[in-house]
Amino acid sequence: MPNIRTVSQAELDRQFEIMRLLCERNTALPERPLAFVDTYGCQQNESDSEKIRGMLARMGYGFTSSEADADLIVINTCAVREHAELRVLGNVGALTHTKRAKPGQKIALCGCMVQQRHRLEKLKRSYPHVDLIFGPYELWRFPELLDKTLRPHKGRLVEARQIDGELYEGLPALRSGKVRAWITVMSGCDNFCSYCVVPFVRGRERSRSPEAVIKEAREAVEAGYKELYLLGQNVNSYGKDLNIHADFSYLLEEINKIDGEFIIRFMTSHPKDASDRLFETMARCEKVERHIHLPFQSGNDRVLREMNRGYTADYYCKLTEKARLLMPDIALTSDVIVGFPTETDEEFEDTLRLVERVRFDMLFTFIYSPRVGTAAALMSDPFSREDKQRRFDRLIELQNRISLETQAAHLGRRHRILIDGIGDAEGRLTARTLCGRLVHVEGGPELIGSFALAEITGFNTYSLTGRLLEN
Numbered sequence: 448m449p450n451i452r453t454v455s456q457a458e459l460d461r462q463f464e465i466m467r468l469l470c471e472r473n474t475a476l477p478e479r480p481l482a483f484v485d486t487y488g489c490q491q492n493e494s495d496s497e498k499i500r501g502m503l504a505r506m507g508y509g510f511t512s513s514e515a516d517a518d519l520i521v522i523n524t525c526a527v528r529e530h531a532e533l534r535v536l537g538n539v540g541a542l543t544h545t546k547r548a549k550p551g552q553k554i555a556l557c558g559c560m561v562q563q564r565h566r567l568e569k570l571k572r573s574y575p576h577v578d579l580i581f582g583p584y585e586l587w588r589f590p591e592l593l594d595k596t597l598r599p600h601k602g603r604l605v606e607a608r609q610i611d612g613e614l615y616e617g618l619p620a621l622r623s624g625k626v627r628a629w630i631t632v633m634s635g636c637d638n639f640c641s642y643c644v645v646p647f648v649r650g651r652e653r654s655r656s657p658e659a660v661i662k663e664a665r666e667a668v669e670a671g672y673k674e675l676y677l678l679g680q681n682v683n684s685y686g687k688d689l690n691i692h693a694d695f696s697y698l699l700e701e702i703n704k705i706d707g708e709f710i711i712r713f714m715t716s717h718p719k720d721a722s723d724r725l726f727e728t729m730a731r732c733e734k735v736e737r738h739i740h741l742p743f744q745s746g747n748d749r750v751l752r753e754m755n756r757g758y759t760a761d762y763y764c765k766l767t768e769k770a771r772l773l774m775p776d777i778a779l780t781s782d783v784i785v786g787f788p789t790e791t792d793e794e795f796e797d798t799l800r801l802v803e804r805v806r807f808d809m810l811f812t813f814i815y816s817p818r819v820g821t822a823a824a825l826m827s828d829p830f831s832r833e834d835k836q837r838r839f840d841r842l843i844e845l846q847n848r849i850s851l852e853t854q855a856a857h858l859g860r861r862h863r864i865l866i867d868g869i870g871d872a873e874g875r876l877t878a879r880t881l882c883g884r885l886v887h888v889e890g891g892p893e894l895i896g897s898f899a900l901a902e903i904t905g906f907n908t909y910s911l912t913g914r915l916l917e918n
């Protein structure tokens with residue numbers, strides 16, 4: 448039997464009952480109360496916010512995109528880098544004015560930031576206008592917590608008890624858009640990369656049962672979603688904590704068998720766990736995207752050791768070669784950290800060398816940001832912000848050149864695309880190729896959610912332009 452700790456059905460039923468009662472109360476009001484939900488950080492947070500919206504809709508709330516009009520503001524925070532945290536703190540600080548102008552307005556904060564003790568203390572001390580604070584694993588209790596917050600009571604409610612809380616199934620999600628469905632396959636992370644706060648705020652790795660994931664995938668396809676996006680901090684260790692024979696490749700294979708026209712994407716893969724079996728499965732499953740996001744973080748072996756990444760630069764490069772051998776058209780994207788403590792200029796050159804060698808389609812580049820509680824935050828760091836910025840600029844310049852060259856290779860080619868949204872100008876739509884490349888095409892909004900064939904007619908560093916050949 449799989450050893451999965453999930454919230455009991457009785458507990459969930461209690462939350463559904465509270466949602467029903469709140470809905471009754473809200474629909475009896477002369478005007479429907481409005482909620483504003485703001486999300487920072489990764490796709491997991493996007494997915495959690497869809498559940499918050501789903502629960503709010505069940506409780507009779509409408510939605511607004513203006514903080515000033517909202518009766519309830521929920522801010523789903525991120526803790527991965529300081530920049531995101533400072534933005535959240537600044538924006539939450541500014542809500543004192545909004546709240547003063549709209550008495551009765553309630554403000555809730557959730558997500559990874561509140562799970563750090565030093566941030567929680569600061570929030571409690573300096574942000575008295577926040578009414579409710581809850582951690583990622585209290586999300587399923589949101590109806591109960593909100594209900595308590597709305598009742599007359601003293602002070603604020605803080606529920607951020609555990610980083611290893613139970614998984615939950617069956618919460619309603621209000622998905623944003625009709626094309627993409629986020630599907631979490633696992634929570635938490637066991638890797639403890641020395642720079643990263645995730646294991647401290649999201650706890651140990653816990654996989655959902657394969658049946659639950661496959662059921663959610665099937666329901667999403669039946670509901671008309673065209674892109675199933677499987678999420679986990681390290682999807683390649685999916686199933687290791689379960690007492691059964693199911694790994695991530697098994698999930699891909701099973702979801703690939705579901706009838707219907709859709710595409711399976713996933714994020715994130717850790718290089719130390721990306722196996723031949725994963726690449727072979729990707730190559731075999733026609734609905735799985737021809738793209739892998741495989742963060743390498745640094746091209747220098749000493750830095751990689753200090754980061755506790757568990758592979759060498761050469762191992763990483765060979766991994767990408769294997770993937771390309773099996774899937775010549777695969778797109779490779781990655782994350783890099785510049786200026787990890789003690790990284791020298793020479794060691795940074797190895798990162799540039801790796802980027803030249805692999806030739807990524809796209810890179811997400813970050814300047815190192817110390818995180819309280821992590822091993823790297825205790826390392827001495829003789830290099831200045833300016834040193835790091837200089838390295839960062841060189842990396843961007845190199846990648847921009849490579850991106851332009853890889854993009855240019857698509858000119859004149861035909862790609863199957865999934866049209867997924869409104870574009871940046873009148874009559875323009877956004878789409879993704881099966882390799883995840885962004886394409887702008889012309890067309891009306893009725894095409895959103897359909898697959899089409901496009902010929903690539905233009906490009907820049909970040910996107911392609913295409914002409915529709917079908918529809």
Ligand code: SAH
Pocket residue numbers: 527528642643644645679680681715716717742744782783784813814815816817818
């Ligand atoms: N689980 C994923 C990534 C999670 S965080 C993985 O291991 O790939 C997303 C990215 O943020 C990381 O890949 C890393 O490049 C960056 N990151 C994480 N912690 C950081 C820090 N302290 N400073 C700068 N960038 C960081």
Ligand code: SF4
Pocket residue numbers: 636637638639640643644645646680681717
């Ligand atoms: Fe953070 Fe490393 Fe886990 Fe990714 S694998 S979430 S970088 S600790």
